Amino acid sequence: MTSTDSAAQGFQISIQPSGRAFSSQADETLLAAAIRQGIGLPYGCKDGACGSCKCKKIEGSVTHGPHQSKALSQEEEANGLILTCCAVAQSDVVLESRQVTAEGAFPIKRMPTRVSLMEKQSDDVMLVKLQLPANDTFTFHAGQYVEFILRDGARRSYSMANAPHTMPQVGGIELHIRHMPGGKFTDHVFGAMKEKEILRIEGPYGSFFLREDSDKPVVLLASGTGFAPIKAVLEQIQHKGITRPVALYWGGRRPADLYMDAWVKSLLAELPNLTYVPVVSNALPEDGWTGRTGFVHQAVLEDTPDLSGYQVYACGAPIVVDSAQADYLGQGGLPEHEFFADAFVTEADKAAEPA
The missing domain is CATH 3.10.20.30 (Beta-grasp domain)
Structure with missing residues (x-):
């Protein structure tokens, strides 16, 4: 041959x-x-x-x-x-x-969805709920993402912000979409898009989800809308009654970037093993911020210099995810196979560096 x-x-x-x-x-x-x-x-x-x-x-x-x-x-x-x-x-x-x-591998499906809710969480973050076809099933792991298939064939990826068991009460899946000015899809979301609009999605994709076969304490690291899949993982932890210690570190430039801060704080009463550390990097005097400041990934090492016995799940801007991986493995002793990540790579990120 x-x-x-x-x-x-x-x-x-x-x-x-x-x-x-x-x-x-x-x-x-x-x-x-x-x-x-x-x-x-x-x-x-x-x-x-x-x-x-x-x-x-x-x-x-x-x-x-x-x-x-x-x-x-x-x-x-x-x-x-x-x-x-x-x-x-x-x-x-x-x-x-x-x-x-x-x-870990659920079937990949392509299906139409209907926008059932649009709700601004901050100036540049929109919570979008998508209703799925009633006669179809959609299975996924908390933390995975779907791709929108646009009319010209372009694709845009967004993590599901709810765990699978919540789909009946949510009415489908929840997404947190940040406005990227000039973005082909997000300009539409923050401009002309209305409830009841039909969109095509494909998924689930991604290998970012909680490894439930481990009993190690967990660090959840999120920047900006990287909180979306982390929120789904937290819902899964609560639903499954998982008792591993979980520390959530959520970073933003300004306090408003922590757009579901109240939701996390309300969860603390229901999850006694959860600790929450919000971190702001560029607070202004008018923000009245009295919490932690600096880079969110460094706050983890300040609190837990030895990560050798942990699992870390990091999600958000590539600079945060990459810095966390380098520092946690290099300084914190985190085993390489215990670092799980989902870097939110934008079209602008891809265009910034020639292939």
């Missing part, structure tokens, strides 16, 4: 140490093939920008599509690391990757 024939039929992709295997089709990224076949690999943006899907290639060859150097540097690539979200197999491939548990 020629290599061309082989490529047309696809290649075998094996994952160590789990022993799971799947096939990839010609010109299909390894991650797309894994998602299609229900194989749980870690990932975030699916767009070569966040680095969450980075893993070691033990055998075989791949070619990479466009990606940012901060997600995968030339040095890392030379050392055998790849991004599964933009790597296409050129032969059979063996990967070394953290395996998301088998039950």
